[in-house]
Amino acid sequence: QEAHAAQMEQTFIAIKPDGVQRGLISEIVSRFERKGFKLVAIKVVVPSKEFAEKHYHDLKERPFFNGLCDFLSSGPVIAMVWEGEGVIKYGRKLIGATDPQKSEPGTIRGDLAVVVGRNIIHGSDGPETAKDEINLWFKPEDLVSYSSNAEKWIY
Numbered sequence: 001q002e003a004h005a006a007q008m009e010q011t012f013i014a015i016k017p018d019g020v021q022r023g024l025i026s027e028i029v030s031r032f033e034r035k036g037f038k039l040v041a042i043k044v045v046v047p048s049k050e051f052a053e054k055h056y057h058d059l060k061e062r063p064f065f066n067g068l069c070d071f072l073s074s075g076p077v078i079a080m081v082w083e084g085e086g087v088i089k090y091g092r093k094l095i096g097a098t099d100p101q102k103s104e105p106g107t108i109r110g111d112l113a114v115v116v117g118r119n120i121i122h123g124s125d126g127p128e129t130a131k132d133e134i135n136l137w138f139k140p141e142d143l144v145s146y147s148s149n150a151e152k153w154i155y
């Protein structure tokens with residue numbers, strides 16, 4: 001288990017307002033949990049427009065930026081940090097392609113969403129953005145460090 005500690009990584013995952021309003025919180029949490037990833041932070045928050053703009057700052061120049069930020073700040077979001085080996089990349093795999101018309105069945109967006117503007121979930125796209133997004137949404141003390149019994153069977 002110690003050998004694995006170095007390979008553990010964390011990613012930021014958010015259930016967007018459409019996922020929350022549609023009652024998909026437990027469905028989405030369950031997929032990450034059953035895979036074997038570990039939830040180390042979670043909160044319900046209605047982000048301000050300014051906060052949404054910070055979160056999506058990389059997309060400032062895109063035509064959909066304003067609508068996207070309005071949407072993210074339109075209602076409760078479930079902000080989470082998930083931990084595990086390869087969780088950044090594999091989390092994106094569980095989520096599926098950005099456009100739900102192109103996401104494979106079996107993925108969260110493939111199974112549960114239809115259009116790109118309402119694709120129910122966000123996940124960090126790499127180690128740098130994961131770090132930045134976790135820092136934006138959470139204080140360091142919000143992240144809980146614990147070991148679960150299952151871990152010795154997962155790793």
Ligand code: RTP
Binds near residue numbers: 097116117118119122
């Ligand atoms: P996310 O960050 O939310 O996981 O999505 P992503 O990396 O797969 O996609 P990205 O290109 O970063 O876009 C972020 C979010 O912007 C919305 N979007 N709308 N109307 C459009 O054409 C359009 N394109 C992207 C989506 O909500 C996407 O998740």
